[in-house]
Amino acid sequence: MKKYIVKILNENISVNVNEGDHILKGIARYNSSHKANGCRNGGCGVCKIRIVSGEFEVKKWSKEQVSDEEFEKGYALACRVFPKSDMVIEYIGKNNKK
Amino acid sequence: MALKGILRSGLIQLRVLDLEESVDFYHDRIGLTKVGKLGNDRFMLKGYDEFDHHSVVLREADSPGIDFMCFKALDEETVKDVIAKNEKFGYERYEVTDQPGFGTIQMFKIANGHTIGVYSEVELAEQKPMTCNPKIWDKEPHGMEANLFDHALLAGPNQGECVNWFVEVMGMAITEVLYTEDKNGYICTWLSSNTRGHDVALLNFPDAGKLHHFSFQLSGWNDIGRAADIMARYNIKIDAGPMRHGVTRGQTIYFFDPSGNRVETYAGGYEYFPDAPLREWSADRAGEGIFYYTKELNERFLTVLT
Ligand code: FES
Ligand SMILES: [Fe+2]
Numbered sequence: 001m002k003k004y005i006v007k008i009l010n011e012n013i014s015v016n017v018n019e020g021d022h023i024l025k026g027i028a029r030y031n032s033s034h035k036a037n038g039c040r041n042g043g044c045g046v047c048k049i050r051i052v053s054g055e056f057e058v059k060k061w062s063k064e065q066v067s068d069e070e071f072e073k074g075y076a077l078a079c080r081v082f083p084k085s086d087m088v089i090e091y092i093g094k095n096n097k098k
Numbered sequence: 099m100a101l102k103g104i105l106r107s108g109l110i111q112l113r114v115l116d117l118e119e120s121v122d123f124y125h126d127r128i129g130l131t132k133v134g135k136l137g138n139d140r141f142m143l144k145g146y147d148e149f150d151h152h153s154v155v156l157r158e159a160d161s162p163g164i165d166f167m168c169f170k171a172l173d174e175e176t177v178k179d180v181i182a183k184n185e186k187f188g189y190e191r192y193e194v195t196d197q198p199g200f201g202t203i204q205m206f207k208i209a210n211g212h213t214i215g216v217y218s219e220v221e222l223a224e225q226k227p228m229t230c231n232p233k234i235w236d237k238e239p240h241g242m243e244a245n246l247f248d249h250a251l252l253a254g255p256n257q258g259e260c261v262n263w264f265v266e267v268m269g270m271a272i273t274e275v276l277y278t279e280d281k282n283g284y285i286c287t288w289l290s291s292n293t294r295g296h297d298v299a300l301l302n303f304p305d306a307g308k309l310h311h312f313s314f315q316l317s318g319w320n321d322i323g324r325a326a327d328i329m330a331r332y333n334i335k336i337d338a339g340p341m342r343h344g345v346t347r348g349q350t351i352y353f354f355d356p357s358g359n360r361v362e363t364y365a366g367g368y369e370y371f372p373d374a375p376l377r378e379w380s381a382d383r384a385g386e387g388i389f390y391y392t393k394e395l396n397e398r399f400l401t402v403l404t
Contacts, residue, residue: 033397037397043115044404
């Protein structure tokens, strides 16, 4: 199965994400009690990230957690981002705007 | 008439990200009955064991969460009484008339950012429990076999004031409390209008109008186990459980709907009577109150809300 490497800059870790999986699945496999492991359905915002580089697809998420303007700036929810290449991200978490 | 005033929680409107996907989830998996579309962006459902027209409305929106939760009053006198008693609190009131099958719903914007409704008139549903030489069901239930919409845990600020509103205006009883560390306030309060352990619970939380979870009643522990099997089969995201709450003694699973709203399947729990003494929990035993077996709150309990 195709795998992508997602590097989380501010945590100094890299996680493997299978083709078709979202980033949070990779994070949870690495550490299931990671703070980012919330509703896993795009609603709660605890998995908020900033995308530094890489290709990906997204699914609908709560705009209260990440607005369209924030998405323009690279913010996203890890449980709704599906890598299409290796990626580099930062973990932001709930309500932590940078 | 055995029970007077406010009878029960009876209607909830929930926001979802994708209406079609959510209707399938609540119908196929949780086992609700489809009642029908409401405009372009809403859908009505009900539990198979409920008499009323519908009890759950899903509304497609940009962000998940709760629009409002409503309570069934015995009669119009009760509704008038609630309106009068609300004067002291001065909470904004408005009328909603667009729920099919329902009479006017009086909505109150209470101080934790939630909207609470009261109504006395609702038509019987097409699909409802049998009443003449009744079988336990007319058509066998499916999915997790949710009987009915049971309760919700609403999060927001000004919790003490809102508790007073539910007690003084709605005439509901506090069944259990979880005190803050200094015992001067409550972290969470459980309130009942009937013999259930709770119809609504209020969680103190900085952000207004947040939904912690809402809950469907299942028949018993075996049904909770079967619900877990369905969650495993369809990769439904479980939050915690199967387990028991210390508070209310309910047997339960917390899980997430496709928009990240926390849902609960709930069974058992004690019967409450108005003369029962208050059950009290100290802050250091909060873990046991919520997660009775593991005795530890998970990280998600106080961070994951919609
Ligand atoms: S885990 Fe809740 S939004 Fe991603
Ligand atoms: Fe509950």
